[in-house]
Amino acid sequence: MPTLQESKLAFIGGGNMASAIIGGLLSKGVNKQHIRVAEPWDVNRNKLAATGVQTTTDNVAAGSDADIVIIAVKPQVTQGVCEELGKAWAGRVTLPVVVSIAAGITLNSLQTWSRTPDGRTPHVVRVMPNTPALVGEGASGAFPSADVSAAEKELVNALLASVSKATEWVEKEDLLDVVTGLSGSGPAYFFAMVEHLVASATALGLPQEQATRLATQTCLGAGKMLVESSEDPGQLRKNVTSPNGTTYAALQTFEAQGFKEIVDKAVTAATTRAAELGNPKP
Ligand SMILES: NC(=O)C1=CN([C@@H]2O[C@H](COP(=O)(O)OP(=O)(O)OC[C@H]3O[C@@H](n4cnc5c(N)ncnc54)[C@H](OP(=O)(O)O)[C@@H]3O)[C@@H](O)[C@H]2O)C=CC1
Numbered sequence: 001m002p003t004l005q006e007s008k009l010a011f012i013g014g015g016n017m018a019s020a021i022i023g024g025l026l027s028k029g030v031n032k033q034h035i036r037v038a039e040p041w042d043v044n045r046n047k048l049a050a051t052g053v054q055t056t057t058d059n060v061a062a063g064s065d066a067d068i069v070i071i072a073v074k075p076q077v078t079q080g081v082c083e084e085l086g087k088a089w090a091g092r093v094t095l096p097v098v099v100s101i102a103a104g105i106t107l108n109s110l111q112t113w114s115r116t117p118d119g120r121t122p123h124v125v126r127v128m129p130n131t132p133a134l135v136g137e138g139a140s141g142a143f144p145s146a147d148v149s150a151a152e153k154e155l156v157n158a159l160l161a162s163v164s165k166a167t168e169w170v171e172k173e174d175l176l177d178v179v180t181g182l183s184g185s186g187p188a189y190f191f192a193m194v195e196h197l198v199a200s201a202t203a204l205g206l207p208q209e210q211a212t213r214l215a216t217q218t219c220l221g222a223g224k225m226l227v228e229s230s231e232d233p234g235q236l237r238k239n240v241t242s243p244n245g246t247t248y249a250a251l252q253t254f255e256a257q258g259f260k261e262i263v264d265k266a267v268t269a270a271t272t273r274a275a276e277l278g279n280p281k282p
């Protein structure tokens with residue numbers, strides 16, 4: 001089994017999430033000659049080519065002899081891509097390890113679709129990463145098919161560790177849908193929060209550039225405290241909240257508007273949608 005540094009990596013789909021992972025891998029010194037990306041859209045393809053990785057429009061050319069194939073297309077096109085690759089792997093002695101980041105698409109579907117014409121099935125790890133992978137601050141959940149070996153799991157772990165600060169191997173495949181609703185989609189929740197904070201402060205008179213810098217740094221600072229402090233999020237919140245002070249006034253307003261329920265409904269909606277993507281209605 002090659003190490004991550006020795007492995008030939010093929011990304012099928014070169015959109016937002018693949019670009020974030022590739023950016024993270026390159027910044028960690030992974031050899032750009034070892035990374036191939038198949039991407040039909042010239043705008044995305046050219047952006048990736050500018051980073052020095054090899055690009056193509058041909059999924060088979062990218063994935064036929066790779067050691068690790070990362071399926072990074074939308075869930076709706078995953079079946080066609082897997083079937084195309086499965087056919088192309090017919091002559092190979094050792095099949096690649098397949099890593100799918102497609103939300104909701106199950107291991108059973110991935111293995112069925114990518115079966116080779118001579119009846120062999122690649123070992124597959126389902127992963128749910130997130131876009132902070134681009135800056136080496138990703139959070140990923142993972143779950144392997146039953147036939148994934150310890151060495152293959154270690155290889156995927158090394159891939160994820162190079163772009164994620166937290167890699168969580170979940171106990172049941174279904175829990176990946178919860179990971180999707182939490183950390184896969186999660187960066188967007190914080191971006192939306194910053195958008196709203198900036199809009200509020202701007203409406204109250206602060207120049208937008210200043211509001212943006214203050215909100216952004218507050219998000220980063222709070223995140224860093226969550227990672228580095230020995231105190232839990234609830235205690236960190238209490239430390240900011242003086243009795244009957246300004247934070248109290250804001251948090252009371254959040255709670256009165258059903259903040260907890262809104263977050264609960266949002267994470268549940270994303271989790272449910274992930275499950276639906278894996279089981280589309282006919
Ligand atoms: N974005 C995120 O934060 C996260 C996304 N994911 C998952 O990652 C996957 C990709 O998402 P994301 O990067 O956001 O999506 P994008 O649409 O940005 O990227 C997908 C890319 O795949 C290309 N593509 C379409 N059809 C094919 C094909 N048949 N063969 C090869 N490439 C093809 C698309 O090209 P074109 O535009 O021309 O169609 C597009 O550039 C999804 O399954 C998503 O669930 C997982 C975690 C987080």
Ligand SMILES: O=C(O)[C@@H]1CCC=N1
Pocket residue numbers: 103180184185
């Ligand atoms: O929105 C989506 O469907 C993808 C999956 C997780 C983040 N983005």
